[in-house]
Amino acid sequence: xxxxxxxxxxxxxxxxxxxxxxxxxxxxxxxxxxxxxxxxxxxxxxxxxxxxxxxxxxxxxxxxxxxxxxxxxxxxxxxxxxxxxxxxxxxxxxxxxxxxxxxxxxxxxxxxxxxxxxxxxxxxxxxxxxxxxxxxxxxxxxxxxxxxxxxxxxxxxxxxxxxxxxxxxxxxxxxxxxxxxxxxxxxxxxxxxxxxxxxxxxxxxxxxxxxxxxxxxxxxxxxxxxxxxxxxxxxxxxxxxxxxxxxxxxxxxxxxxxxxxxxxxxxxxxxxxxxxxxxxxxxxxxxxxxxxxxxxxx
Amino acid sequence: xxxxxxxxxxxxxxxxxxxxxxxxxxxxxxxxxxxxxxxxxxxxxxxxxxxxxxxxxxxxxxxxxxxxxxxxxxxxxxxxxxxxxxxxxxxxxxxxxxxxxxxxxxxxxxxxxxxxxxxxxxxxxxxxxxxxxxxxxxxxxxxxxxxxxxxxxxxxxxxxxxxxxxxxxxxxxxxxxxxxxxxxxxxxxxxxxxxxxxxxxxxxxxxxxxxxxxxxxxxxxxxxxxxxxxxxxxxxxxxxxxxxxxxxxxxxxxxxxxxxxxxxxxxxxxxxxxxxxxxxxxxxxxxxxxxxxxxxxxxxxxxxxxxxxxxxxxxxxxxxxxxxxxxxxxxxx
Ligand SMILES: Cc1cc2nc3c(=O)[nH]c(=O)nc-3n(C[C@H](O)[C@H](O)[C@H](O)COP(=O)(O)OP(=O)(O)OC[C@H]3O[C@@H](n4cnc5c(N)ncnc54)[C@H](O)[C@@H]3O)c2cc1C
Numbered sequence: 219x220x221x222x223x224x225x226x227x228x229x230x231x232x233x234x235x236x237x238x239x240x241x242x243x244x245x246x247x248x249x250x251x252x253x254x255x256x257x258x259x260x261x262x263x264x265x266x267x268x269x270x271x272x273x274x275x276x277x278x279x280x281x282x283x284x285x286x287x288x289x290x291x292x293x294x295x296x297x298x299x300x301x302x303x304x305x306x307x308x309x310x311x312x313x314x315x316x317x318x319x320x321x322x323x324x325x326x327x328x329x330x331x332x333x334x335x336x337x338x339x340x341x342x343x344x345x346x347x348x349x350x351x352x353x354x355x356x357x358x359x360x361x362x363x364x365x366x367x368x369x370x371x372x373x374x375x376x377x378x379x380x381x382x383x384x385x386x387x388x389x390x391x392x393x394x395x396x397x398x399x400x401x402x403x404x405x406x407x408x409x410x411x412x413x414x415x416x417x418x419x420x421x422x423x424x425x426x427x428x429x430x431x432x433x434x435x436x437x438x439x440x441x442x443x444x445x446x447x448x449x450x451x452x453x454x455x456x457x458x459x460x461x462x463x464x465x466x467x468x469x470x471x472x473x474x475x476x477x478x479x480x481x482x483x484x485x486x487x488x489x490x491x492x493x494x495x496x497x498x499x500x501x502x503x504x505x506x507x508x509x510x511x512x513x514x515x516x
Numbered sequence: 517x518x519x520x521x522x523x524x525x526x527x528x529x530x531x532x533x534x535x536x537x538x539x540x541x542x543x544x545x546x547x548x549x550x551x552x553x554x555x556x557x558x559x560x561x562x563x564x565x566x567x568x569x570x571x572x573x574x575x576x577x578x579x580x581x582x583x584x585x586x587x588x589x590x591x592x593x594x595x596x597x598x599x600x601x602x603x604x605x606x607x608x609x610x611x612x613x614x615x616x617x618x619x620x621x622x623x624x625x626x627x628x629x630x631x632x633x634x635x636x637x638x639x640x641x642x643x644x645x646x647x648x649x650x651x652x653x654x655x656x657x658x659x660x661x662x663x664x665x666x667x668x669x670x671x672x673x674x675x676x677x678x679x680x681x682x683x684x685x686x687x688x689x690x691x692x693x694x695x696x697x698x699x700x701x702x703x704x705x706x707x708x709x710x711x712x713x714x715x716x717x718x719x720x721x722x723x724x725x726x727x728x729x730x731x732x733x734x735x736x737x738x739x740x741x742x743x744x745x746x747x748x749x750x751x752x753x754x755x756x757x758x759x760x761x762x763x764x765x766x767x768x769x770x771x772x773x774x775x776x777x778x779x780x781x782x783x784x785x786x787x788x789x790x791x792x793x794x795x796x797x798x799x800x801x802x803x804x805x806x807x808x809x810x811x812x813x814x815x816x817x818x819x820x821x822x823x824x825x826x827x828x829x830x831x832x833x834x835x836x837x838x839x840x841x842x843x844x845x846x847x848x849x
Contacts, residue, residue: 319777406713406715406834408753408774409753409774409776409777409779409780410777410779410780411777411778411779411780412777413774416834488835488838488839489714489834489835489838492712492714492838492842493712493713493714493834493835493838495712496710496711496712496713496714496838497712497713499712500712500713516517516518
């Protein structure tokens with residue numbers, strides 16, 4: 219680990235000033251579960267490290283005017299334990315409760331997970347499936363954008379749009395109406411705890427009063443650099459009456475899309491394309507059960 | 517689709533090599549306050565060989581487990597213990613402790629015989645008391661015995677060792693009797709296999725082990741539970757990934773060499789089977805390696821039973837399972 223100067227501000231404004239001042243070589247540290255590894259391995263060699271843990275105003279989970287607002291410093295453990303998240307946003311509950319181990323969940327934050335934008339980020343995959351908004355702040359101002367635009371941007375670290383002096387402060391999305399909308403996450407990994415996702419499948423479906431699908435979001439974490447978007451599968455569902463049979467019809471499209479995207483890696487593609495279908499069958503069953511449409515026997 | 521399967525694995529396993537000399541030793545002293553020092557070379561790597569040594573000493577000397585203090589594996593002071601390997605320490609170091617204690621008993625018996633006026637061969641040493649097997653009212657306590665030893669200027673010390681009967685094997689074809697005794701075990705294991713994702717859930721394992729006389733039943737059960745976890749992990753998650761070109765190990769870290777967590781291990785029901793008449797201390801046999809061996813074939817067989825596959829080697833990863841299932845469906849459909 220290369221020596222660095224360490225700051226632990228207690229307000230966002232203070233942190234933003236520091237980030238701006240040292241932006242040539244600065245890292246913020248949230249839970250440190252990603253960053254400390256990079257520091258140890260000299261993959262990150264900042265001159266200044268700014269700790270966010272003392273900034274109370276970044277640690278919250280609340281519902282305001284029909285919108286979920288989650289502070290960047292909310293930990294995986296606190297999200298997994300939150301009753302409103304559990305009842306209304308199963309995808310986020312199921313993604314965060316399976317991150318790493320209890321120790322990692324107690325330290326690791328949703329903000330860190332999204333800022334890191336790793337291939338196998340579970341919180342990231344859930345938020346992308348939800349098409350959540352992220353709020354970024356710097357001394358230059360505040361901007362809020364969809365997480366997809368956030369990932370598409372090329373900022374200081376190339377992995378997302380974040381500028382060197384910019385802080386991710388909030389993740390927000392409308393509170394799902396659970397009568398019509400169901401969300402689900404399934405983590406396929408090499409063991410049942412403390413494992414990196416082989417596939418982190420996320421799904422959001424909305425139906426109208428007649429059970430016709432009006433919105434679908436299907437994403438596959440760890441299948442590509444960013445959670446893979448199964449847009450053609452979604453399109454096939456929208457406008458159809460939701461059923462297990464209708465959902466299964468999307469799988470051949472998914473199969474071909476994964477095959478196409480992974481052609482350069484023949485050794486992993488077979489399992490990814492088969493495993494992903496298995497993952498989505500579970501998501502279908504979960505969604506249909508939540509909406510009370512169909513009990514799918516496995 | 518989720519499918520369940522059950523598999524059975526049986527094994528027998530040799531304990532105490534006889535092909536080459538294989539000794540271990542122990543030092544023992546019963547102190548004036550009736551506490552005991554036992555010094556052994558056996559390395560306790562968590563399996564409980566020191567607990568075993570204390571149990572054997574207490575049983576042999578007629579004292580309680582709490583009276584025994586074991587110093588172990590310190591090569592500065594301890595006698596040769598040989599390797600903690602091959603499931604041998606209970607058998608060999610256990611016998612060494614027993615032999616050392618029996619030597620220390622020489623002066624204890626002589627003194628008790630004089631004090632109680634009972635022939636040495638009629639004396640019973642049990643739970644901190646010494647009495648006649650002809651008349652249990654003729655008795656003294658261990659502290660009284662140690663006081664008498666002190667007055668007479670006698671010390672209760674002993675050194676002992678054990679070496680399984682070295683029979684050697686034929687230099688021509690290695691035939692002969694390779695081990696002094698054998699442990700036996702059977703494991704029955706149930707799995708649930710997800711044919712879509714290839715995930716294997718280990719549901720439960722019943723593992724029965726003939727350990728001779730169990731010395732410390734909790735320790736034996738712990739060995740069986742840990743061994744079962746190790747054996748099942750050997751099948752479903754553990755793989756040493758060797759680069760075919762450089763022959764370097766590609767996953768020499770615990771983040772890439774996947775061992776089971778407590779969430780992955782099956783519920784293990786250990787069954788401890790006692791048998792008699794073997795050469796270990798009080799008839800005990802080894803359980804260290806036997807604990808893990810039968811769960812390996814049991815897991816493979818359970819997976820095969822679940823999906824109709826014919827795996828014969830480890831590891832079996834989700835990709836292998838999905839592939840086998842697909843091929844199976846093709847040949848049937
Ligand atoms: C053993 C282990 C197991 C793990 N298992 C999983 C898993 O199962 N699933 C999973 O998704 N992840 C896993 N991770 C990765 C990691 O724990 C998560 O990504 C975690 O959410 C990171 O959050 P953090 O608060 O620790 O981030 P940090 O390490 O503090 O930060 C990560 C990066 O984000 C930046 N950053 C943090 N917060 C902000 C912010 N508010 N604004 C701007 N930039 C910011 C930091 O500068 C740094 O570059 C695991 C890690 C370990 C060590």
